[in-house]
Amino acid sequence: MKAPFSAIHLIVLISVLSVLSHSYLVWRFLSPTDDKLKVFMTGANDGLEQMLPMQLYLYEKFREGTLFYDTDFGLGGDFYTDLAYYYSTNIIHHINMILVRVAEFFIGLDVASIDFWAYNAFFISILKTFLIIYFTYRFLKSIGSAPIPALVGGFIFAASPTYFRFTIFWSFFSDVFIWLPLTLWAIEILIRKGRRGLFIFAVAATMINNFYFAYYQFIIALVYLGVRLFFKKSGDASRIDTLKRAIPSGLLGAGISCVAFFHAVRGFFNNDDREYEVTVPLVSELGWQDNIFYENYLIIILFLALQALFTMKLYRHYFFRLFAVLTIVFMLFTLSPYVDTFFNGFQQPQKRWHYMLVFFQAALIALYLSKFRTIPLKQYLTSLIPVYIIIALSAWIKGDIVIWVWIIPLIQFLGYLLYFRWGNRPLVQSAHISAIITYVMMVAASHTESQIYHDGITDRNHLFYINSNHYASDLQEYNIDWIQQRKQPEQKIDYKVKEQDNTPLYMDFNGTSLYSSIIDGEIIDFYYNDLKVNIRYESISRYSTFQSRSNLFSLFNVDYMMRGKHHYGIPLKFSPIKEDGTYTVYENTLPLPFVRQASRIYDPDELEGPLEREHAMLKGIVTDARPPNASEPSPENIMGEIEIAPQNASYTNGILEIPSDDGGFMFDFSNIEAAEESDVYIEMSIELMEPIKRFTIDVDGYPNERLFATSKYRTYADDLLYRVKLKDKIPISFPEGRYAVDIEGVYIEDYDLLEQQSRKEPPSYTVTEKANSYIIELDDPEPGLITVPMIFREGMTATGDASGKLDTFRANYLMTGFETEGDSVVTISYTPPYYWTTLLVSIVSLILSVFWVPAKDFRKKGK
Structure with missing residues (x-):
């Protein structure tokens, strides 16, 4: 079954396979004439609520040159650090943004709407699939797989139900499908050829792309390297030599990633730290949908993997035995939520490690097909028995026969024909491989249809929905634009479309809501503990509005609000200024200035309740960065x-x-x-x-x-x-x-x-927002403490035109405070803590890597 490919043939074959893997999804999008039936490759929940808004938002920041911080990121904050879990340091997304920017610049592509990023999901997924198949192919070739089975193995991995579930619901999840085969390929080259460059690159790319999955990758890379060192294969370098190369190379790769990885981890630890307080059982309560061989919601173990596992003769081969054992062990892991907890950093159980099992079975099948003609006929026929037993039991328990079951006998029959010395006939070989590829596509399509594109998803992830009042209608955007023209740049708008907390990200306005797995813990403390702002939907991943509390709206310069017909809880001090029969726009009748000077200083530890804290913020400044000089009486409990x-x-x-x-x-x-x-x-x-x-x-x-x-x-x-x-x-x-x-x-x-505070004569000032700074110009500056409702983060700096660098500190729980000596112009900017240090570490590590990697690594081609 060996058929070496030229580089061009390989690129063409992988390109065709990448498109083929998406054939069902492309058909579901292109075939209907009704927009309501054109299903995007994006989940209606996190896909539309998080993934697409964040991609669009980060692209807009990328295009305007804003690097780290903006007041329109929820209440405001460091999107570079907080969105590193998603896309802000994501290599694939940055490549995508560059390609999109080129297309926008040269052909005038309109990329400013969610529609475009929904279309773009198809393109970027096919590109990712190309890389997945290529790196898997190269890895499988390096461990002895024949070329065609290596391509089939890459296709099995890239076209798996797990890949499509990850991609459709959380597109950045599936990036790990690229880095796993690349990392293992790099380890093989390191062990067998002593070459370090690819390993450094794999470590750096994995850690830059996503810190969360870097943890997964570290575990499996350590396991794989440990197994390969403990159970040596002939031709491997010595254990000592391998470790001498692996450890420094891994450290250099980690050093290169420092400018991204460090800040991503810091964002994770800055997140809310509430513990999961539910007892995790040792073994899952299994139902029919937990059957990994049939209709599991996340993964399907292919029948070819079962046949391989029951083919005893092939266990004499080192890599077949290795991947058979890994497949069996990880299949057993699916039974225990403890394993889910372990891979999720000992937090709540999450089944995000299953991509490893998909890869192991893909490698196992590729090695099986490579040795296919060496299998005795009796063993081949015997290996069919457990396949039919498991499928029959699965269909009986489920009460249904899935469509891909019917192609299994055909594939097995074509495999049987190879035993009559037809193996050299290209037609039989091509039919066998084509049937396997068709089978893989059918499994993916069936799974997508039943487990992903079901009711509740397909009624929302389409063009009609995202242009409706459920997401982003013309009328909603018209009203937002109307407010934008009326308000000052620093003023915020309180509006979100139903449960779409990231509405401000994709409608491009300065709002009050955010939906993200990583949120600055100080904001969470503010909502849940300090001010007890009761959000309608309990969630550790969302915040929005201020519970219709007029004090907080005014303190944070939220001076405009839009609500639909069936609204509730309009703050008392807001009045309608525009109605169109569907939406009403309200304006704050008691606004406070963006720049507020304070003489009263309150100790946050001395303030006992939410209302007492609101009053203290209205009268002065709440901070532990200055000695207190005032106290606030407790409100009367009636x-x-x-x-x-x-x-x-x-x-x-x-x-x-x-x-x-x-x-x-x-x-x-x-x-x-x-x-x-x-x-x-x-x-x-x-x-x-x-x-x-x-x-x-x-x-x-x-x-x-x-x-x-x-x-x-x-x-x-x-x-x-x-x-x-x-x-x-x-x-x-x-x-x-x-x-x-x-x-x-x-x-x-x-x-x-x-x-009383609103009626005071406000200071005369103007606020100008630039790409990476905010400039406050004061007409009649006075020395003293000033607060601005910009979310404070460590790394915030303020510079006065007369005083130079000013002392900045956290004020009023979330805001930024600083002390001036009468400066007329104050410039506020932000750089993540230790950013320049981590950048230096990355640069130095990159330079050292060039010297550490021998020149021959660049000349020789890895196989």
Whole structure:
């Protein structure tokens, strides 16, 4: 089955296979005439809510030359560090951005909409598939596979259900399919030929591209290298010589990655650190969908791998034995959530390591096909038995026969024909390989149809949806543009489309919401602990708006808001300024200036509750960077002055029993005298004891969606604060269940203090935003402490035209504070901490690598 290829033939073959692997997805997109049926290669959940908005956002930053920080990244922040988990340091995405920029520049390609990036998903996936097949081919050739089986092995890996699941839902996940074969190929070259250059490159590229999967890669590379050193093969270099080359090369590769990897890891550790508090079982509770041989939601072990595992004669071959053992071990790993936890950094169990098993079976099948004609006929026929037993049992348990089952007998029959000395006949060989490739495509298509392109996905990931009011309609964008023309650059707009927390990223405005797995932990602390801003949807990965609390809107310069017809919770101090029958635009009637001088300094440790902290921020500055000189009285807790009675429920010793939905509490404020335009702040500790389920706490029409107790994304923030407009009776209702409830406080906020601060004569200033800095020009500068509602990050600097570098510090929990001596112009900029140091390490490591890698490494071609 050996058929050496020229470079051109190899490129053509891999290109054809790359396109073929996407044939089902391309057909699902191109064949329908209705836009509602043109399915994009992007998941409707994280794909549309995270992947595409982030790709577009980072491209816009790339094009304008903004490197690290922008106020339009959620509330503001370091997107270079926080999005390193996704795309900000991602090599594939940067290559893609360069190609897109070239196309935009030379042919005028319109890349400013989500539509383009949805189309682009097909292109970049095919490009990635090319690289996956190529590197897998080179690795398999290096361990003795024949060329055609090596190509088939590459295709099996690249066209696997796991690849498409990763790519469609979280496109950066599938980049690891490129780096795994490249890394193992580099290790083989290092062991057998002593060449170091490719290993350095593989380590550096893996660590730069994604720090999270670099951890996975480190584990499997260490295991593979350890096995290869412990069980040496003839022709390998000595263990000592290999380690002498591997360790320095690995360190140099890590050094080259430092400017990306270090900051990505720092972002991870800056993230919220809530622990997963659910007991992980040793063995999974298995159902029909956990069957890795049939209709598993993530991975399908091909029947060829089963035949290979039951072909005893081939175990005499070193690499066949190696990959057979790895395949068996990792198949057993699928049974234990402990393994999922281990690969996920000992956090909540995640099945993201399965790509390794896919690769092992692909390598096993390639080696099997390479030795195919050496298998005794009896062993070949015997190996078919477990295949049919497993498939028959799987179909019986599932109650359905998947379409790809019917091609298995054909492939086996063609394989049988090879035993009648037809192996040298090109027609039989071509038919056998073509049938295998068709089978792989059918498995991928069937899996995509049933496990990925199902209802709930296909009704949203299409062109009609992303141009509708569910995502980004013309009317929504028109209204946003109308506000943009009215507001000052530093003012924010509070708006998101339903659950699309990344609306500001793809509609290009300065908003208040973000959906990302990595969020600065200070922001999470602000929302959940310091100010207890109760977000409608509980999640450790999202934040949005300010719970309709006027003080916070004003403090953070959120002076415009847009809401649809069925809105709730408009802040008291916002008034409508535009209505079109579908959307209403509101303006803050009590805004605060972007630049605020402060003489009162409050110690954050001395402020006890959210409302007390709001008042302190309005009156002065809350910081531990300066000695305090003021204190804030606690607001009056009126809980003893109102009547709180259970409704359709019983409440005893802190336990609330709800026999049927809509039971809860009724808060009676009819005896309370307060300003007509006032809010009520209700602090409660709430935990659902049983049953385990999602539930909604309805607070006078405000639905607070809470996750079930075992959810991977639960915040564990059960001390909640609800803001409600004051009226005589305020109901709080729960679904059926048993709850531990502690009502901690009830407070009235009339916003008199906000009005006083808003009516003060503001300082005269202008704010100019540039690519990597913000320039504040003050007409009548005075020395003193200043706060600006720009999210503070370590690395923030302020420079005055008269004073030079100013002392910057965290103020008001999230904001940036600095002290001036009467500077007229202050320039605020940001560079991640240790950035220049890490850049120097990367450059030095790159230079040392050039000297460490012998010249012959560049002359010889790796095989």
